[in-house]
Amino acid sequence: MTLGRQSKKLSLFNTLEILKKYTDENHRLTQAELLDLLKQDYDMEIDRRTIKSNLMDLIELGYEIESQETTRMIRNEKTGEVEESTIMSSFYLVRDFSKPELRLLIDSLLFSKHLPYSQCKELVTKLESLSNKYFRSNMSYISTMPEDKTNNKQIFYNIDVLDEAISKGRKVSFKYLEYGTDKEQHVKLNQEGDERVYVVSPYQMVAKEGKYYLICNYDAYDDISNYRVDRIAKIQILDAKAKPFENLKWSKGQRLNLAEYMKNHVYMYASDDSTVCFRIIKSMISDVIDMFGKDVQFYDETEDSVCVRVNVNESAMIQFAQSYAPDVEILEPLSLREEVKKKLREGYRVYE
Template identity: 25%
Template sequence: MAKQSNQKLKLLYLWRILMERTDEEHPMTTAELISALEGYGVPAERKSIYADLEALELFGLDIVRNRRRGCYVGERPFQLAELKLLVDAVQSSRFITHRKSEELIKKVEGLASVHQARTLQRQVYVANRIKTMNESIYYNVDKVHSAISAGKKITFHYFEWTCEGKKRLRHDGKLYRISPWALTWDDENYYMIGFDSKRNSIRHYRVDKMQDISVTKENRDGQEHFECFDMAVYSKKMFGMFNGREETVRLRFANRLAGVVIDRFGRDIPMTRSGPEHFVINLQVAVSPQFLSWLFAFGADVTVLSPDSVIDQLRQQAQAVLGQYQQGAPVG
């Protein structure tokens, strides 16, 4: 009876053998396929193997045959180069823990042959990359997605880290009640974009700093704010996803920073020549300390032309930093 049951599974076992053990560099002959099937307790004859291969091809499996070398699976759902990109993305991602990275990569390896999978078992080293230790982010993302799909509000606690390395709840420990509308991955962190009814404004929250998330029965609101919402535009306005007063800022850059500006804001941003050595851009941006710090990084190669309020903020921040060092070296 067992042999008869295994015989019914013969086609599935053959599909598994081909997917797991063959690729362009590792074809299998008919004799090798018969031997592999015997390992599953499935006897087979040469003629039946030919018929089974034709059935699998008819089903859609790309089987490449060569009389001398044997046969192997050709096109797969993912090419090896694509799988390597996925593995690199998982390994270098800051918000995915080491343990979860290993689990995901193991699953990615299952999309290739065992021979190709060995080339995926490589370590990607990224300077100053710290993996998160918080695995709750996966469940947080799932709950937020569920609320978005259901069109419901969520409640949650939001925390920050103290200098002692401990969590401290914000908002005096009170629950946040927000209408979630989107999730975005920015600056190597997941953010939930939502609408805060009390503030009547769009807000964003780091998903890994949210806890005790609960999907409510209350319908979300803020639809009018998201009908024309553009996530790409929103992300470009924020630096490090920090909020600030939105301003149209006019900046003059040295020509050598054209690539930096394009990398940050895209190729569509208009850049106007300003003499032989500079160009000017206009930005709609949330002016925050992080934005000002970004400008500081370029020193004299960037100048804020307007508005005066941003120039004043930049001057005040420069004076505040300088003030720390005017009385001598800081005391540790």
């Protein structure tokens, strides 16, 4: 069959779509099966020469198509001599993402708390389309996604605006949402009862414990604040230039080191950092490394306990010590130790 130029392009496109839909390393197609699927899915009939040409063209265009090569001895119709010939069969399209990689990305979305349910499901569907029909048939657990994700539908708009503001070095203004007893989000109010407007210099956006945060400087102060991106509303880019991060009191004249910042701010609290020493039971060593990283220093090890030294955000350390008391005991600084003692006493009084 001789195809016209447009029909040739269409058969090439349809061949690619079939490879995307039906193949992977465990599901391969012969040329005969490709021909059958072209007829079944697209009502298109072509011959073996055309399907082979399509496959070679796709490989030449940069698509990674694997096949099984078989060597056969066949007789040359012109010369009558028996010659060696390589036959290609069992074709499949190599994916940009493996199945485990896609599942990891999808699970990250499923367990995130900063994306609205409908948008999360839409993104999962797009990720599924990067594989084939066999992958999608194994993802039925998507229907178990929690319905109580964030209600802020404009999170992607917020991300887009913040990305532009950060790249241009500009301040932004926004209003901030918080839940009321009616279980609905409302704009946070100031002391006068008016909707509070936040003006900040944005520096970076990060995901932490299933939530998406903006690291920034609140204009009225000279320190760092963290705001949930999904709770930001009515955001606007301002003409004013952002305050350089290295001018903030905590920066020590340095630019934002995101890895260091995230290590110190395990709960995304905004407060001073300190070198903290604390004692833990030895069964918590893995938890401490998971929480604070491998830069922690261990010392004064006994049979049952060990001391830890780490540079960490003070508010985060207080929360950590409270959460794991009595298995965690802060030793230094004394001011932090006293603060934890105070909070634990207050908690005990509540239950007396």
